[in-house]
Amino acid sequence: xxxxxxxxxxxxxxxxxxxxxxxxxxxxxxxxxxxxxxxxxxxxxxxxxxxxxxxxxxxxxxxxxxxxxxxxxxxxxxxxxxxxxxxxxxxxxxxxxxxxxxxxxxxxxxxxxx
Amino acid sequence: xxxxxxxxxxxxxxxxxxxxxxxxxxxxxxxxxxxxxxxxxxxxxxxxxxxxxxxxxxxxxxxxxxxxxxxxxxxxxxxxxxxxxxxxxxxxxxxxxxxxxxxxxxxxxxxxx
Numbered sequence: 518x519x520x521x522x523x524x525x526x527x528x529x530x531x532x533x534x535x536x537x538x539x540x541x542x543x544x545x546x547x548x549x550x551x552x553x554x555x556x557x558x559x560x561x562x563x564x565x566x567x568x569x570x571x572x573x574x575x576x577x578x579x580x581x582x583x584x585x586x587x588x589x590x591x592x593x594x595x596x597x598x599x600x601x602x603x604x605x606x607x608x609x610x611x612x613x614x615x616x617x618x619x620x621x622x623x624x625x626x627x628x629x630x631x
Numbered sequence: 632x633x634x635x636x637x638x639x640x641x642x643x644x645x646x647x648x649x650x651x652x653x654x655x656x657x658x659x660x661x662x663x664x665x666x667x668x669x670x671x672x673x674x675x676x677x678x679x680x681x682x683x684x685x686x687x688x689x690x691x692x693x694x695x696x697x698x699x700x701x702x703x704x705x706x707x708x709x710x711x712x713x714x715x716x717x718x719x720x721x722x723x724x725x726x727x728x729x730x731x732x733x734x735x736x737x738x739x740x741x742x743x744x
Contacts, residue, residue: 548729557736559733565729611729
């Protein structure tokens with residue numbers, strides 16, 4: 518099993534560009550989520566999904582969109598990149614219930630916006 | 632406001648020593664507690680869940696003190712491979728979505744030979 522995979526591993530964008538960070542899991546987990554991690558900050562939740570077709574906002578959703586058309590995939594779209602979105606992005610999945618169950622993280626995408 | 636506080640360290644500890652660090656949380660309604668480990672430039676991975684009665688996994692012991700709202704992690708006979716950042720994670724629910732989780736900023740541990 519690959520677990521949770523993310524692409525790309527690294528990305529440099531110019532301000533105003535858009536892009537999609539890909540996330541896929543092969544564990545048939547219902548819950549998927551996106552976090553960002555910045556120096557000196559804890560992981561902060563951007564968006565999450567409790568199943569295909571259902572998404573909701575987390576703590577820091579502005580500037581990001583998500584969709585969940587399948588159980589396996591949960592892409593994160595940056596609509597118009599800003600330097601404040603320079604961060605490490607982690608996708609995670611969990612089964613049945615996210616808070617009470619282990620979060621499986623992908624390897625992360627390191628994004629720099631210039 | 633959900634808050635989870637940790638001493639960022641770094642804790643510099645000689646190999647073979649015992650090290651302990653705490654994490655405090657502000658929401659008394661919190662129901663689930665975890666320690667995650669994050670190696671440099673890697674993703675977080677679950678180290679252990681923390682149960683009300685305390686629990687042990689090899690050299691690692693976790694304790695929960697609901698009255699004082701803190702959890703602790705004790706590492707005995709520390710190894711060089713224990714060097715990492717340890718994230719305290721607190722869940723508002725016993726089960727549910729990722730929106731119920733709050734991550735601490737982490738405690739950086741360095742084991743020295």
